[in-house]
């Protein structure tokens with residue numbers, strides 16, 4: 338567009354994109370813009386955080402720091418001194434993201450839809466908080482507030498409703514609308530609100546992998562799509578093409594993902610595992626969770642009613658179910674419990690928690706015993722496959738380490754995912770077929786995350802044909818700063834990926 342000025346660096350984030358899918362499709366001619374970018378630039382993997390979940394992964398990428406420094410480990414954080422939890426937000430992020438570091442050096446930034454960036458920063462530039470974490474598209478989701486009005490007027494806003502597969506089907510028209518909206522919003526900002534650093538993320542790549550990775554064809558409203566995951570990658574490829582049209586030879590371009598994706602093989606009913614191992618107990622005779630009234634109501638609620646509820650209501654209802662769950666646990670007979678996704682487990686330590694069962698002085702010994710017990714209980718269920726167990730200090734370091742779970746599970750390279758008991762009868766391993774059986778009216782995922790994220794780069798300062806070596810998410814921020822001619826601050830965990838530089 339006349340009068341607009343291309344960014345010096347453009348980063349497009351494709352949540353959950355993996356080279357396992359992207360490269361074969363690029364070679365087969367399905368993704369022409371991504372293929373051309375690979376042809377003229379660098380291509381490789383970016384190691385994700387452990388666990389490879391969206392909030393901590395994007396925050397690590399955008400701060401150059403591990404969760405022990407930036408403080409975001411999961412979708413939720415513990416409420417201090419209690420068994421409760423609250424949603425993690427950008428207020429919990431303890432490190433400056435790359436766009437504020439660019440501001441400090443006198444550069445402007447436009448930052449659109451990066452997960453866990455609500456509330457948006459006050460910055461020299463433009464920011465739209467990420468749909469992952471923002472309550473809805475409203476004036477509080479943008480900086481400045483005028484960007485809300487502008488996007489509403491120009492592209493009809495930025496609806497933050499996740500489109501998911503349900504047993505009733507999948508709304509292909511709604512996906513198409515979201516794809517078109519993201520493209521319109523991002524290109525409008527590029528055309529009308531120029532900035533030195535442009536960052537934009539789409540989530541539909543990840544959603545489609547979760548819901549279609551092992552069952553990809555879709556018939557909807559008289560249309561047939563052979564491969565919904567490819568459909569999402571092709572949408573992302575067109576988006577990249579329209580962003581590149583607005584760049585010139587001076588722009589360095591990065592395409593990144595926060596983690597990879599692969600088939601979800603089976604679920605682990607983590608509470609059942611802990612109960613059977615004698616580490617967690619529910620009130621009542623059997624010690625197994627029976628599920629309270631609210632949980633039964635939630636399970637009986639049809640998907641179409643859930644989908645019709647505003648995001649804040651659904652979130653509120655989830656928290657009520659969670660509080661009921663906390664009330665069902667017999668804390669005096671519990672040594673370890675889950676608070677977030679279930680990859681992280683916390684010890685019930687005296688002083689830290691109101692009904693602690695482990696004396697602080699016994700922490701190390703208790704944790705080793707619990708790990709040994711967990712490993713044995715896991716190995717007794719062969720369907721679960723392999724298990725890596727980490728102590729928190731093996732993964733995280735920094736002043737926010739106290740917020741980390743004590744034990745972190747990496748089950749079968751994340752092809753196995755924890756689930757809350759789908760039914761009182763469910764065993765420790767819950768296959769996808771059993772999930773169908775237990776939750777006939779429920780949505781559930783058939784794809785899960787992997788550790789291999791993506792890094793593609795091209796531009797005047799990128800070496801053609803280069804491969805990043807052992808690159809990790811935290812390396813992205815120092816590399817962006819270097820490409821912008823800014824010296825990275827002290828104390829970041831990442832490094833400049835010099836091997837991809839021209």
Ligand SMILES: [Zn+2]
Nearest residue numbers: 352353391595
């Ligand atoms: Zn993600």
